[in-house]
Amino acid sequence: MTRALIPFSATTLALLAVPCPAVARDYGQHGTVWSIAEPDLLEQIRARLARLEASGETAKLNAALQRRTVAKVQRPDPVPGLAPATTSRSWTFDPTITVDADIKDARGIVIIARGTRVNPLDTVPLRSPLVFLDGDDPASLDWAAATFGKRHPKVILVSGAPLALMKARKLRIYFDQGGTLVRHFGVKAVPAVVEQKGRVLMVTEHALKPAPARAS
Known part of the structure; x- marks a missing residue:
């Protein structure tokens, strides 16, 4: 049996025969390096609330919200466009409406079938x-x-x-x-x-x- 041979040039064979060593270098430290520090969001919120409470701002905000709420109840926003x-x-x-799904009673019996027109x-x-x-x-x-x-x-x-x-x-x-x-x-x-x-x-x-x- 004759085996098929794939022709390689001498240059190709030489390249395949030469090992490629992995090279690792230490490039040293350039500039200042800081550790990663991510602030705790919940702690920031707690601290902010504590400062507002201590300064009296929380009480002022609550009082303002209460005044706005009472004002809205006493005089709601008028309906626009009239x-x-x-x-x-x-x-x-x-x-009159058309029922889009069967309406059943507590026992599962259909009392109003889907598609029925109902006038309240x-x-x-x-x-x-x-x-x-x-x-x-x-x-x-x-x-x-x-x-x-x-x-x-x-x-x-x-x-x-x-x-x-x-x-x-x-x-x-x-x-x-x-x-x-x-x-x-x-x-x-x-x-x-x-x-x-x-x-x-x-x-x-x-x-x-x-x-x-x-x-x-």
């Missing part, structure tokens, strides 16, 4: 109108009291001081924090009223003052 109604308008709001008004009617008001507008408050007083409306402010008005008006008053309700019903101006009409809700923005006349 204006006094200059034109009355009404529309219907259908609260069929089981929980809106017995009192929802009246959205600017709490800083006394005329709106007087109008609501005169118009809906005997129907025990749920007065919901979009601006103003609810606690002070509760005390002054002897009413239970709510506040639409963040404008969740007015966005849900599509309210753009106040005063606005939400009432039940059959199986839908009627939403009405009431213009208490006529719109300013346009210059011809």
Whole structure:
């Protein structure tokens, strides 16, 4: 049997035959060397808090936070984007929802199947109108009291001081924090009223003052 030979040049063979020793050198020390020291973050925080406590800053911060919290409760941030109604308008709001998953009772029996359309008004009617008001507008408050007083409306402010008005008006008053309700019903101006009409809700923005006349 003839073996195949791979030709090597003399130079290649010579390179392969020469060993390559590993060389290690000590280059000495250049410059100053410090040990690694990482500060303890928790210890820094504790020290900072201790200094604040000793200087009285902690008490000042707590007092300032308490004042801001009380101020927010007494006068929450007004709902942005609302204006006094200059034109009355009404529309219907259908609260019907489509159930996206089976609703089961405690025994696992399906009581409402997925895909069923459910109108909450069929089981929980809106017995009192929802009246959205600017709490800083006394005329709106007087109008609501005169118009809906005997129907025990749920007065919901979009601006103003609810606690002070509760005390002054002897009413239970709510506040639409963040404008969740007015966005849900599509309210753009106040005063606005939400009432039940059959199986839908009627939403009405009431213009208490006529719109300013346009210059011809």
